[in-house]
Amino acid sequence: MITSSAWLKAKAPQISLILITVLWGGSFLTVQYGLNFSTPMLFVGLRFAAAAIAVSLLSLKSLTGFTAYEVFAGFCIGAVIAIGYGTQTIGLQSISSSESAFLTALYVPLVPFLMWLCFKSRPSFMTWLGAVLAFIGLVFLTGNGFGAIQLNFGQLITLLGSVAIAFEIILISYFANKVNLRRVTVLQLAFASLLCFLMAPFNGETHLPALEWPLLAVLCALGLASAVIQLVMNWAQRMVDPSQAAIIYAGEPVWAAIIGRIAGERLPALALIGGCMVVLGVIVSECKPKFLTKKKSASLPS
Numbered sequence: 001m002i003t004s005s006a007w008l009k010a011k012a013p014q015i016s017l018i019l020i021t022v023l024w025g026g027s028f029l030t031v032q033y034g035l036n037f038s039t040p041m042l043f044v045g046l047r048f049a050a051a052a053i054a055v056s057l058l059s060l061k062s063l064t065g066f067t068a069y070e071v072f073a074g075f076c077i078g079a080v081i082a083i084g085y086g087t088q089t090i091g092l093q094s095i096s097s098s099e100s101a102f103l104t105a106l107y108v109p110l111v112p113f114l115m116w117l118c119f120k121s122r123p124s125f126m127t128w129l130g131a132v133l134a135f136i137g138l139v140f141l142t143g144n145g146f147g148a149i150q151l152n153f154g155q156l157i158t159l160l161g162s163v164a165i166a167f168e169i170i171l172i173s174y175f176a177n178k179v180n181l182r183r184v185t186v187l188q189l190a191f192a193s194l195l196c197f198l199m200a201p202f203n204g205e206t207h208l209p210a211l212e213w214p215l216l217a218v219l220c221a222l223g224l225a226s227a228v229i230q231l232v233m234n235w236a237q238r239m240v241d242p243s244q245a246a247i248i249y250a251g252e253p254v255w256a257a258i259i260g261r262i263a264g265e266r267l268p269a270l271a272l273i274g275g276c277m278v279v280l281g282v283i284v285s286e287c288k289p290k291f292l293t294k295k296k297s298a299s300l301p302s
Contacts, residue, residue, distance in 0.1 A: 013236035014286070017248045020229045025255025027225050034218035038209035040089040045196035046209075048081070050223025052189035055231065059182035066183055073175040074187025080168040081188060082195035087161035090203050094154035101253055103158040105138035110166040111246035118170070123243045130285025131243065133277050134250040140274025141253055169242050169249070176238040185230050247285045250278050 008015070034043055056063060092100050109131045112123035123131075175184065200206070209215060237245055254275040 013239040014244075014248065016232050016236045017240060017245060018251060018282070020232045021249060021251040022255045023225055024229060024249075024252040025257075026259050027222055028256040029259065030218055030222055030225075034215060034222065037212060037215035037218070039200070039203075039205040040092070041086055041196055041200040041203050042205050042208060044082075044085050044089060045193050045200065046219050047222045047226060048189050048193035048196060050219045051226035051230065052186055052193055054223045054227035055182065055186045055189060058227065058231075059186065062180060062182040063186065065180075066187075067179075070179045070184050071187060073171075073179050074184050075191050077168060077171050077175065077184070077188040078191025079195060080164045080171060081192040082199065084161045084164035084168055085192070086196055086199050087157045087164065091154045091158035091161065093203075094152070095158065100158050101138070101141075103155060104162050104165065105135060105250065105253070106159065106162040107166040107169070108135045108138065108246050108250050110163065111169050112243035114166055114170060115242055123241075126287050127241070127243045127247070127285050130247045130281040130283075132281070133284055134247045134281030137274040137277030137279075137281060138250055138253060140277065141257060141271045166246070169237070169246050172233055173237045173240075173242040173245070176234060181231070181234050185227075185234050189226070189230060244285050247281050251282065254278050 031043075034047075038046065088100060088104060091103075095103075112127055112131055115121045116123065233245075240248075257271060257275060
């Protein structure tokens with residue numbers, strides 16, 4: 001019999017990822033407030049710069065002996081983070097936040113598909129089922145569907161961001177066991193910040209915002225939150241399959257909706273059902289029915 005302490009230890013990576021989705025979802029209102037003081041891309045760049053500084057301060061003893069491979073890994077992950085956040089932010093200038101949330105949510109089924117396509121890693125039946133349930137839940141939560149897709153500029157660039165986020169999850173898992181966790185986290189955040197600053201002029205953002213106290217407070221809070229989120233992602237995805245991680249990350253908009261409701265936003269009944277389906281998707285992805293295990297074992301060569 002497995003004791004509760006043994007179960008908690010075994011499930012610590014998954015529980016950690018669930019906890020950061022709470023932090024992730026809770027940062028949404030902070031981001032909205034911060035955008036009163038800065039243009040979008042420069043705000044994201046400053047956010048990741050603050051996060052890179054926070055991780056550096058927490059990891060001073062580890063910041064020696066950088067290897068070329070770690071720089072490469074940090075750049076690859078940082079690039080897809082910058083593309084994911086950047087395109088999503090640009091897209092929000094011409095489409096609604098609910099459209100953006102729906103299109104971004106496509107990363108949930110994209111991760112297992114891309115894992116299968118790029119790495120020949122075939123997800124289990126329960127992973128596929130969990131991904132489908134989580135995605136349908138996000139459709140209900142956002143109130144949008146494929147019928148709303150018109151493939152305008154805002155939607156296309158947000159779809160690009162969804163693909164980038166899927167690759168972020170995949171690349172974190174790919175590099176996780178081959179690099180120093182803290183060094184690569186610093187590098188990916190620094191590269192993400194730099195690339196956001198480089199992308200900003202293409203969005204018409206040419207002047208840094210005035211560093212007023214409210215903006216500085218928001219950047220410090222978000223920087224610390226982003227530092228924790230990226231450190232936990234890099235650690236936990238050493239042990240959690242990318243497809244399952246993507247399903248767990250689907251909880252972020254659920255927490256954003258719950259916290260928004262506490263803050264006074266109205267949440268329709270369909271959104272509540274959607275949130276429950278996302279949670280169900282996470283639970284289902286963790287299940288390993290005996291009949292599937294036996295079938296898999298029986299198919300193995302003797």
